[in-house]
Amino acid sequence: MSMLSNLELIRRVPLFALLTQSQAESVADAVSKRRFKRGETVVEQGEKSNTLFIILTGRVRVVTADKRGREVILATLSPGDYIGEMSLIDNEAHSATVRAEIQTDMLALGRAEFARCLPENSSMAYAIMKGLVQRLRAADRKIESLALMDVYGRVARALLEFAQPDREGALAIRERISRQDIAKMVGASREMVSRVMKDLEDRGFIETREDGSMLIKDRLSTLG
Numbered sequence: 001m002s003m004l005s006n007l008e009l010i011r012r013v014p015l016f017a018l019l020t021q022s023q024a025e026s027v028a029d030a031v032s033k034r035r036f037k038r039g040e041t042v043v044e045q046g047e048k049s050n051t052l053f054i055i056l057t058g059r060v061r062v063v064t065a066d067k068r069g070r071e072v073i074l075a076t077l078s079p080g081d082y083i084g085e086m087s088l089i090d091n092e093a094h095s096a097t098v099r100a101e102i103q104t105d106m107l108a109l110g111r112a113e114f115a116r117c118l119p120e121n122s123s124m125a126y127a128i129m130k131g132l133v134q135r136l137r138a139a140d141r142k143i144e145s146l147a148l149m150d151v152y153g154r155v156a157r158a159l160l161e162f163a164q165p166d167r168e169g170a171l172a173i174r175e176r177i178s179r180q181d182i183a184k185m186v187g188a189s190r191e192m193v194s195r196v197m198k199d200l201e202d203r204g205f206i207e208t209r210e211d212g213s214m215l216i217k218d219r220l221s222t223l224g
């Protein structure tokens with residue numbers, strides 16, 4: 001676990017970036033450090049944890065499942081992102097399940113402290129609003145693609161979202177993403193996604209490189 005003090009940790013979190021020194025100190029007093037192992041559940045859909053979790057290191061996955069246990073991946077969150085604000089704001093149960101994908105260190109802020117911090121720190125309230133708005137934008141795009149796009153378009157869009165320029169400036173996905181995960185992101189079966197990915201590869205839209213990374217050709221954006 002990080003040797004930094006709570007105050008030093010807080011100073012690195014964008015959500016708290018604009019707090020005054022005394023506001024940051026009072027948040028620092030209120031937070032505690034939590035470590036989650038790979039695969040461990042941080043919050044469970046339908047339950048209440050009354051806590052805001054802020055990711056310091058690691059990565060979590062936000063998933064929702066139906067009664068038959070079929071999962072959809074809503075998002076992957078990384079350092080600086082936070083979890084549980086929805087339940088704190090509307091006092092309902094967690095809207096989704098969040099699970100650590102790798103060992104993940106977080107700061108936890110309880111409901112009472114959150115309720116105390118928010119009115120005192122308009123910058124924090126604004127940052128949360130901005131985060132919610134950005135998420136709504138992403139959700140709007142997702143609804144659009146589910147309603148209007150075929151699986152090709154949805155897979156293309158998901159791959160483009162993950163792609164980043166590599167050292168040579170070409171778009172690539174470095175980490176391996178399984179067909180199963182892509183299927184859970186786009187709402188299609190794994191078999192269908194495998195077929196679409198093979199076809200995209202055959203048609204030269206994507207290319208698997210020797211190091212396991214995936215090269216994304218610009219042309220893919222014509223599908224997504």
Ligand SMILES: Nc1ncnc2c1ncn2[C@@H]1O[C@@H]2COP(=O)(O)O[C@H]2[C@H]1O
Nearest residue numbers: 074075082083084085086087094095096
């Ligand atoms: N579509 C999404 N994108 C990113 N994060 C989400 C999304 N849906 C839910 N979350 C996060 O997952 C958390 C689940 O618990 P809450 O509903 O309290 O708060 C939720 C958000 O912090």
